[in-house]
Amino acid sequence: MWLLNTETLTLKYFNEAQLKGLSFAILSHTWGSDEILFHEVQGDRAALQDRAGWKKLTSFCKTALAYGFGHGWMDTCCIDKRNSADVTEAINSAYMYYYDSGACFIHLEDVHKYADEATGSSGRAEVTRDQLLARVRTTRWIRRGWTLQEFIAPKRRYFFASDWSDIEDGDNLLDALAESTRISIDLLKDRDLLDGFCTAERMKWASRRETTRAEDVAYCLMGMFKVNMPVLYGEGAQNAFRRLQREIMQFSFDMTIFVWYGDYESSGLLAQSPSDFADTPLSSLWPPWDASAYSLTNAGLSISLNIINQQEIGEYGCCAKSDGNILLATLQCDVLTPEGQWEVPVIYLEPVMSANTARGRRWKTYRRIRCAERITLPPKLVEGGHYEDLVVLQDEQYEFVRRAKEKHIPSSGMASRMDLTM
Incomplete structure (x- = not known):
């Protein structure tokens, strides 16, 4: 597993033995068009400074370090997407990455804490809690396929608005997200209740979510059902989803x-x-x-x-x-x-x-x-x-x-x- 050093922003590989006892932060977000990839982090950084993806990477590491984490994982740059074995391992292990993390930082890049028009001496007027929760209910993050397991698996979650200012936690935040995602509030409070939810209910949580690559509609659910299978991009969404169901049926x-x-x-x-x-x-x-x-x-x-x-x-x-x-x-x-x-x-x-x-x-x-x-x-x-x-x-x-x-x-x-x- 590749992890970012949150101080130096360098990547280092950790084997299973090295990961034991190591606490790391993990990022849940929606991809943009200018993300920083694995090979770019290891290359010339001078060309990265003005890119939106670099700002996201550095903001994540800075925030993780402030919360006491020396290492962090984000899917944009901690997976070598040129290496099919690395991609397969990461996809099959993603749920456990989030489950084993010390905390998940959830960045809602389209949720803004300030009104559109500048008012007052500070130049910006912060929205009310109800207005903020209304924006959370419609964030793109809750419509993406991969963020489903990223929401359920972590033991600790921290939410951040577009500018990386924290969104205060509380039952009303989870209530808003439970309502929007149709996920049980009990599960959001205790991830270990997952086994008590039947197959149809888990599928329902994913039913209105979207993925960039067609086959990911199935691959992003493997961890939710504790199954593993080969990743075969090009097989099509329907074939991938049927393979997923076959794997689920073998153990249920x-x-x-x-x-x-x-x-x-x-x-x-x-x-x-x-x-x-x-x-x-x-x-x-x-x-x-x-x-x-x-x-x-x-x-x-x-x-x-x-x-x-x-x-x-x-x-x-x-x-x-x-x-x-x-x-x-x-x-x-x-x-x-x-x-x-x-x-x-x-x-x-x-x-x-x-x-x-x-x-x-x-x-x-x-x-x-x-x-x-x-x-x-x-x-x-x-x-x-x-x-x-x-x-x-x-x-x-x-x-x-x-x-x-x-x-x-x-x-x-x-x-x-x-x-x-x-």
């Missing part, structure tokens, strides 16, 4: 990973983007002994789900009528309804008949459909349900089946989606 019975809603005609059980979780209701996990195992195979996502007989539940709630081929399946978790009741989420599954037989073995193969519909049922209506072992095709597997049918059943012409489900 948490079925809220499937409680998402998207405007898709059909889909697998995995979401395409964190944005699919934007409006997911508050969710609660079932105990592990009541949950079924599930896994992603080369034939699809293998899972056991409780199949609901619509004739038995009638037209309860928002369950729209479906034809005889479509299944209603419940997920093994609870969600909070707008009426304040905890109910079981339900999804629609449509059979993909062309994929039901492989080398003589029968598979009950499906696709999720009507993905935007939000359906829940009271627990009493799903107790003692009928569980079936199913395979739900992901997009790439569904496309493989579709192409195979076109090739091997030429009389059908171009197979449509309905051809596959009849």
